Amino acid sequence: GAVVSQHPSWVICKSGTSVKIECRSLDFQATTMFWYRQFPKQSLMLMATSNEGSKATYEQGVEKDKFLINHASLTLSTLTVTSAHPEDSSFYICSAGRRASYEQYFGPGTRLTVT
Amino acid sequence: DAKTTQPTSMDCAEGRAANLPCNHSTISGNEYVYWYRQIHSQGPQYIIHGLKNNETNEMASLIITEDRKSSTLILPHATLRDTAVYYCIVRVASGGYQKVTFGTGTKLQVIP
Numbered sequence: 001g002a003v004v005s006q007h008p009s010w011v012i013c014k015s016g017t018s019v020k021i022e023c024r025s026l027d028f029q030a031t032t033m034f035w036y037r038q039f040p041k042q043s044l045m046l047m048a049t050s051n052e053g054s055k056a057t058y059e060q061g062v063e064k065d066k067f068l069i070n071h072a073s074l075t076l077s078t079l080t081v082t083s084a085h086p087e088d089s090s091f092y093i094c095s096a097g098r099r100a101s102y103e104q105y106f107g108p109g110t111r112l113t114v115t
Numbered sequence: 116d117a118k119t120t121q122p123t124s125m126d127c128a129e130g131r132a133a134n135l136p137c138n139h140s141t142i143s144g145n146e147y148v149y150w151y152r153q154i155h156s157q158g159p160q161y162i163i164h165g166l167k168n169n170e171t172n173e174m175a176s177l178i179i180t181e182d183r184k185s186s187t188l189i190l191p192h193a194t195l196r197d198t199a200v201y202y203c204i205v206r207v208a209s210g211g212y213q214k215v216t217f218g219t220g221t222k223l224q225v226i227p
Contacts (some may be wrong), residue, residue, distance in 0.1 A: 113154070
């Protein structure tokens with residue numbers, strides 16, 4: 001079946017540093033990937049849509065200069081949280097769409113803690 | 116995407132059927148009903164989807180009313196591992212390339 005992985009699964013960083021999160025589709029090509037953020041006891045909130053070979057589309061209220069998204073290949077999208085602050089601490093989840101399928105496959109998530 | 120309304124939480128005894136309702140009274144003719152679930156600290160998992168006919172797979176059954184304004188997800192024999200937040204979503208069936216907008220979902224607690 002279609003598998004999406006994320007790396008790392010959890011990360012702790014200091015305030016002011018940058019953190020990169022990878023999202024990979026392991027056994028299928030994904031021209032479109034999505035990034036979500038989830039705060040404790042809240043639902044998933046879409047941050048941006050990542051398209052291979054083009055600029056990401058950000059949802060309203062999401063700072064594109066702070067959350068850098070790169071989709072350099074059909075199996076890899078990265079999210080970089082720049083100049084992280086404690087309020088960026090959250091659970092970040094990616095998903096990928098598969099051609100000829102109605103399903104969207106979600107990664108296991110990355111827990112980011114900014115100290 | 117049409118908005119959905121789900122109960123905040125539900126309990127179900129282990130081994131019994133769990134019936135999770137969802138209202139989507141503003142659903143359009145080309146929108147499907149999707150169900151996902153999220154087990155604590157994991158990514159969401161696709162369960163099932165349907166347009167107007169009832170659907171069944173190895174995980175669950177989906178019952179959609181004739182007017183399509185509501186639906187019920189049925190887990191026939193709930194286990195402790197089914198404890199999760201269940202999300203009902205309506206969206207057009209344009210494949211996996213369309214973004215998914217999550218509501219608040221129903222927190223299902225399966226009780227031993």
